[in-house]
Amino acid sequence: MAVTRTFSIIKPDATRRNLTGAITKMLEDAGLRVVASRRIHMSRDQAEGFYAVHKERPFFNDLCTFMTSGPVVVQVLEGEDAVKRNREVMGATNPADAAEGTIRKSYAESIEANSVHGSDSDENAKIEIDFFFEPDEIVG
Numbered sequence: 001m002a003v004t005r006t007f008s009i010i011k012p013d014a015t016r017r018n019l020t021g022a023i024t025k026m027l028e029d030a031g032l033r034v035v036a037s038r039r040i041h042m043s044r045d046q047a048e049g050f051y052a053v054h055k056e057r058p059f060f061n062d063l064c065t066f067m068t069s070g071p072v073v074v075q076v077l078e079g080e081d082a083v084k085r086n087r088e089v090m091g092a093t094n095p096a097d098a099a100e101g102t103i104r105k106s107y108a109e110s111i112e113a114n115s116v117h118g119s120d121s122d123e124n125a126k127i128e129i130d131f132f133f134e135p136d137e138i139v140g
């Protein structure tokens, strides 16, 4: 299997509870390496652009309000089959459905405030990485 990259966000519900380190440790323990990381307060424009694929969904407005409600940590993760590995350690979108030992089972507050984002395909990982990072900010 190839070493690939994925894009991760530690969401405002998690930064508010000081869980940046705990979540990053779970990512690292899952075999992922943080090769870029920045703490930002997302603008409304950034949130709407990042989640544009969801703009017809009923939760779109609330999601953008949530994602701009506090600091987030945007990260690039590298590892074997990184997109899949990260989705596994994140757990299901709804924490009620998430498996034991996953980040969302451990920490998510709700289906919206679910602590982490992770890309869902290699193609989207590249788009999402490029949305937040310049190539020279990623050090593998």
Ligand code: ADP
Residues within 6 Å of the ligand: 054, 059, 063, 092, 093, 111, 112, 113, 114, 116, 117, 118, 120
């Ligand atoms: P995932 O983050 O697991 O890839 P989606 O891409 O489907 O999930 O949704 C993006 C984000 O939108 C979710 O992580 C969550 O924060 C929010 N969300 C998804 N479904 C709902 C819902 N039914 N109600 C409220 N928020 C939702």
Ligand code: MG
Residues within 6 Å of the ligand: 118, 120
């Ligand atoms: Mg998604």
